[in-house]
Amino acid sequence: MNNLIARAKELLENKIVQVIVGYEAGPTGVARPAFITNPAKADLLIYDERCVQNLAVYLTKPEVRNLGKMAIVATLPVMRSIMMLISEQQIFADNIIVLGVSSDGSLLDIADIKVMQAYIEKSDLGNPVKDRALLVELNKLSKEERFAYWQKELSKCIKCYACRQACPLCYCTRCTVEVNQPQWIPVQSNTHGNMEWHILRAMHLAGRCISCGECGRACPVGIPCHLLTMQLADEVHNYFKVYAGTSEKMSSVLSTFEPNDKESFII
Amino acid sequence: MSDFEPKVVAFVCNWCTYAGADLTGTSRIKYASNVKIIRFPCTGRIDFMLLLKAFANGADGIIVSGCHPNDCHYTSGNFHAKRRWIMFKELMDFMGVDMNRITFSWVSAAEGAKWADVVNTTVTRLREMGPYVSYRDLVNKSVEEEVKNE
Numbered sequence: 001m002n003n004l005i006a007r008a009k010e011l012l013e014n015k016i017v018q019v020i021v022g023y024e025a026g027p028t029g030v031a032r033p034a035f036i037t038n039p040a041k042a043d044l045l046i047y048d049e050r051c052v053q054n055l056a057v058y059l060t061k062p063e064v065r066n067l068g069k070m071a072i073v074a075t076l077p078v079m080r081s082i083m084m085l086i087s088e089q090q091i092f093a094d095n096i097i098v099l100g101v102s103s104d105g106s107l108l109d110i111a112d113i114k115v116m117q118a119y120i121e122k123s124d125l126g127n128p129v130k131d132r133a134l135l136v137e138l139n140k141l142s143k144e145e146r147f148a149y150w151q152k153e154l155s156k157c158i159k160c161y162a163c164r165q166a167c168p169l170c171y172c173t174r175c176t177v178e179v180n181q182p183q184w185i186p187v188q189s190n191t192h193g194n195m196e197w198h199i200l201r202a203m204h205l206a207g208r209c210i211s212c213g214e215c216g217r218a219c220p221v222g223i224p225c226h227l228l229t230m231q232l233a234d235e236v237h238n239y240f241k242v243y244a245g246t247s248e249k250m251s252s253v254l255s256t257f258e259p260n261d262k263e264s265f266i267i
Numbered sequence: 268m269s270d271f272e273p274k275v276v277a278f279v280c281n282w283c284t285y286a287g288a289d290l291t292g293t294s295r296i297k298y299a300s301n302v303k304i305i306r307f308p309c310t311g312r313i314d315f316m317l318l319l320k321a322f323a324n325g326a327d328g329i330i331v332s333g334c335h336p337n338d339c340h341y342t343s344g345n346f347h348a349k350r351r352w353i354m355f356k357e358l359m360d361f362m363g364v365d366m367n368r369i370t371f372s373w374v375s376a377a378e379g380a381k382w383a384d385v386v387n388t389t390v391t392r393l394r395e396m397g398p399y400v401s402y403r404d405l406v407n408k409s410v411e412e413e414v415k416n417e
Binding site: 191 | 315316319336337343347349350351352353354355356357359361363365366370372385401405406408409412413
């Protein structure tokens with residue numbers, strides 16, 4: 001943590017970056033995002049087990065972008081989000097300095113995108129362990145039980161779209177749910193419309209989801225909506241042998257194809 | 268249930284399956300009249316949301332069909348569609364939606380007989396499965412939820 005603060009100070013003092021995106025302790029002790037522009041305030045930065053939010057979501061926000069060149073405190077999911085955003089040409093690699101932190105909280109030396117790529121490639125890219133267990137449980141159920149399970153969960157949805165706002169890869173300035181001609185997704189909250197929304201969200205993140213689980217954490221009513229995108233991340237790896245966010249050159253799975261893609265259900 | 272006739276919506280591409288279905292007619296091959304064909308420029312245009320809307324509006328089954336791989340009029344539309352269908356199928360399986368109600372197929376403009384076969388097997392299967400009650404209940408329940416909330 002001291003290394004992180006020292007590095008952040010150095011970057012701000014030497015005017016290499018204009019803003020540090022990191023975590024600070026809020027008044028109740030919860031970690032919250034911090035946008036630090038003054039080197040004297042770099043001491044506020046923290047990094048510990050409370051810091052779970054995926055900060056990459058702020059990289060595409062104009063309010064943060066307008067502050068200038070930034071450095072971002074990045075765990076593995078954040079690094080993968082950054083990789084994904086670069087490959088989708090939403091951010092420029094030159095405009096970002098990555099303050100990588102390993103899972104035990106020590107500062108990594110991420111000099112450039114190549115180093116970051118090497119770090120990502122040697123990490124475990126599957127879903128988080130606790131979510132893997134939940135997925136196994138759900139996949140054991142019968143089809144009817146799964147239908148009932150998701151109906152029960154999705155009936156709670158209040159259509160606040162926190163799952164979309166928290167996701168670093170849901171950056172469209174005009175989302176399909178805001179389209180009203182035609183009205184793809186009903187504005188009101190009802191079980192059927194909620195299901196359509198969650199299918200749409202999962203499909204739009206298929207092959208792009210980097211399994212950070214931020215959507216599930218952001219949900220105010222506790223719908224495990226991250227399991228939908230994580231299941232698809234698993235399937236993407238089963239079918240196409242790729243993990244999202246591993247290379248700055250990779251295009252997403254659904255915007256490309258291989259002539260010999262295998263399936264067994266098309267007659 | 269014996270007099271139940273399933274409603275089937277077919278999303279087909281203009282260049283292969285639509286022409287194939289045309290050939291079925293000109294060849295005087297009879298097939299089930301339960302199917303309502305919707306013509307698309309390409310399978311790549313068939314958005315998964317359209318399939319969901321078909322179910323929501325009372326379809327009991329869906330056929331999605333287009334050119335065989337390598338035969339796409341736009342070179343690669345059906346390859347993209349294939350990847351999308353793979354993902355869609357896996358997601359719907361995970362959410363417990365019955366994917367036996369959707370038939371995916373490749374039918375070329377020369378395969379009039381295959382089109383008749385695809386429609387007939389789909390309709391026979393759906394007759395056995397019966398109306399799509401669970402999805403319709405869901406839609407009806409959602410309407411009630413809304414009335415209650417207002």
